[in-house]
Amino acid sequence: MAEVLDVAIRLAVIVIAFLTLPLIVGQTEHKAMAHMQSRLGPMYAGGFHGWAQLIADGVKFAQKEDVIPVAADRRVFSIAPAVALVPYLVVMVVIPVGPGLFGTDLDAGLFFVLAVMGVGVLGSIMAGWSSANKYSVLGGMRAAAQLTSYELPLVLAASSVAMAAGTLSLPGIVEAWRWWWLPWQAIGAVVFFIAGLAELRRPPFDMPIAESEIIMGPMTEYTGIRFALFMLAEYVGIVVLSALTTVLFLGGWHGPLLPGPIWTLIKVFVLAFVVIWVRVTFPRLRADQLQKLAWIGLVPLALLQLALTGVVRVLAG
Amino acid sequence: MNGYFGSYAVVAVMLAIGVAIFAGALLVNRLLRPSHPTPEKLLTYECGVDPVGEGWAQSQIRYYVFTYLYVVFAVDAVFLFPWATVFAAPGFGMTTLVEMFVFLAFIAIGILYAWRKRVLAWT
Numbered sequence: 001m002a003e004v005l006d007v008a009i010r011l012a013v014i015v016i017a018f019l020t021l022p023l024i025v026g027q028t029e030h031k032a033m034a035h036m037q038s039r040l041g042p043m044y045a046g047g048f049h050g051w052a053q054l055i056a057d058g059v060k061f062a063q064k065e066d067v068i069p070v071a072a073d074r075r076v077f078s079i080a081p082a083v084a085l086v087p088y089l090v091v092m093v094v095i096p097v098g099p100g101l102f103g104t105d106l107d108a109g110l111f112f113v114l115a116v117m118g119v120g121v122l123g124s125i126m127a128g129w130s131s132a133n134k135y136s137v138l139g140g141m142r143a144a145a146q147l148t149s150y151e152l153p154l155v156l157a158a159s160s161v162a163m164a165a166g167t168l169s170l171p172g173i174v175e176a177w178r179w180w181w182l183p184w185q186a187i188g189a190v191v192f193f194i195a196g197l198a199e200l201r202r203p204p205f206d207m208p209i210a211e212s213e214i215i216m217g218p219m220t221e222y223t224g225i226r227f228a229l230f231m232l233a234e235y236v237g238i239v240v241l242s243a244l245t246t247v248l249f250l251g252g253w254h255g256p257l258l259p260g261p262i263w264t265l266i267k268v269f270v271l272a273f274v275v276i277w278v279r280v281t282f283p284r285l286r287a288d289q290l291q292k293l294a295w296i297g298l299v300p301l302a303l304l305q306l307a308l309t310g311v312v313r314v315l316a317g
Numbered sequence: 318m319n320g321y322f323g324s325y326a327v328v329a330v331m332l333a334i335g336v337a338i339f340a341g342a343l344l345v346n347r348l349l350r351p352s353h354p355t356p357e358k359l360l361t362y363e364c365g366v367d368p369v370g371e372g373w374a375q376s377q378i379r380y381y382v383f384t385y386l387y388v389v390f391a392v393d394a395v396f397l398f399p400w401a402t403v404f405a406a407p408g409f410g411m412t413t414l415v416e417m418f419v420f421l422a423f424i425a426i427g428i429l430y431a432w433r434k435r436v437l438a439w440t
Contacts (some may be wrong), residue, residue, distance in 0.1 A: 007327055007330075010327075011327070011330060011331060011334065013336060014331070015338075040425070045381075061347055062342070062345055062346055062350075063346075063349045063350055064346075064350060065350050065351050065352060065353070066347075066350055066352070067348060067354075067359065068359070069360065069362075070356075070359045070360070071361045071371065071431075072361075072367075081339070082336065082339040085335070085339065086332065086335035086336060086338075086339065089331060089332050089334070089335040090328060090332050090335060092331075093327060093328055093331045094328075103331065104324040104327040104328065105324060106324050107321075107327070108324070109332060109400070110396050112328075113407075124396060129373075131361075132361060132373060133361050133362060133363070133368075134363065134368075135362075135363075137373060137376070138376065141376070141378055141380070144380070145380035145383055145384075148380075148383055148387040149383050149387065150383050151387065151391065152387060152390050152394065155391065155394045155397075156394060156397075159394065159398055159401050160404060162398060163401040163403040163404065163405070166401075166402055166403075166406075167402055168401075168402060169396060183373075215336065215362070215364075219324055220362060221361070222352065223371065224346060225342055225343060225345075225346040228342075229339065229342060235331075236375065265318060274353050288438070291333050291380070291383065293433070295383075295386075295428060295431070296428075297430060298379045298427070299390075299424075300428065301390060303421050303424060303425060306419070306421060307418065307421055308367070310404065310413075310417045310418075311412055311414065313404075313405045313412045314404075314405055314410050314413075
């Protein structure tokens with residue numbers, strides 16, 4: 001009984017984090033982006049600096065009419081947001097926040113995370129194809145091309161950490177982490193983070209949803225709550241990517257003075273801020289530049305990191 | 318929840334919760350939303366003009382080669398993970414390191430070949 005209760009509390013905390021952290025990141029994005037562009041951003045909802053803006057948006061989305069075009073493939077169209085959103089929740093089960101603080105510890109944790117996140121990207125391909133809209137089909141195809149190209153550097157960079165730690169369990173990786181892994185795994189960390197950004201289709205890698213040329217890509221035909229769930233998936237994705245980079249490359253809960261979970265949260269939010277910062281700073285990459293960056297830039301760098309990790313690990317004993 | 322199946326049971330529960338969240342959101346939406354469908358509203362969006370032809374339009378997919386490349390490399394990468402956990406174990410050491418460089422050389426030559434064949438170029 002106590003065991004079931006323990007699991008229930010862990011899952012409840014994860015669900016709360018799943019529903020609140022994306023809102024915090026989203027609000028931070030509203031405000032940080034606004035100030036970087038000499039605007040104020042939302043100021044009215046909730047009174048203090050528009051803190052309730054996203055809650056208001058959510059309430060609005062929940063009341064909107066559900067429009068599914070007659071031409072669309074209804075069944076696939078309706079479940080696509082779930083396919084995009086749910087995998088991120090499932091991934092959050094295995095991400096450790098502190099020593100012993102995780103939903104569950106899987107032996108193949110890292111492998112599981114990469115596999116499940118791969119399912120999430122199917123959501124936008126499904127949405128793109130089922131909408132029966134030319135823009136959506138184009139967007140879906142671009143998404144498919146981008147995701148296949150960036151999955152590889154992501155997987156290679158992650159396996160470099162598995163080699164260094166000698167385990168695939170995420171808490172095990174954080175426990176094995178030492179400060180000198182920072183310079184040692186630096187290339188892998190950068191490759192992982194950039195490839196992760198591309199997987200999330202965040203600017204500057206937002207070619208699939210490039211709103212100035214293909215409306216909203218795969219999401220063109222979506223309205224109301226389904227669109228809101230796609231948006232939620234994007235922001236949960238930011239949280240998950242930042243958390244994974246923290247756990248794999250930045251030592252998770254390791255840090256002086258403050259308690260472990262606080263360190264994890266600090267690192268996650270700093271990385272989430274970098275995601276927002278990058279969005280404001282860089283122009284969108286063209287489709288061919290995107291592919292070139294993956295195959296001629298990130299994949300060779302990831303292979304270099306693998307070689308470096310292997311040599312250091314074997315020679316250092 | 319201990320053991321192999323115990324830890325995956327937790328994952329399965331989480332999956333169920335995720336599906337429940339999605340279903341709950343749609344249910345709330347169903348209770349709150351108006352519904353006044355008109356033929357115009359249900360028309361495919363195409364910049365405000367009537368859609369031409371159907372949505373599943375024929376288009377040139379320039380990227381299919383990347384999919385092949387990806388499949389080849391991803392299959393390699395899958396085998397990397399079990400190897401990564403044991404390669405530095407006592408008794409392996411240098412042997413596995415040499416094997417790793419053989420593996421890396423194969424992938425690197427593959428990419429080099431694709432690049433020289435101009436597979437990675439736009440046109």
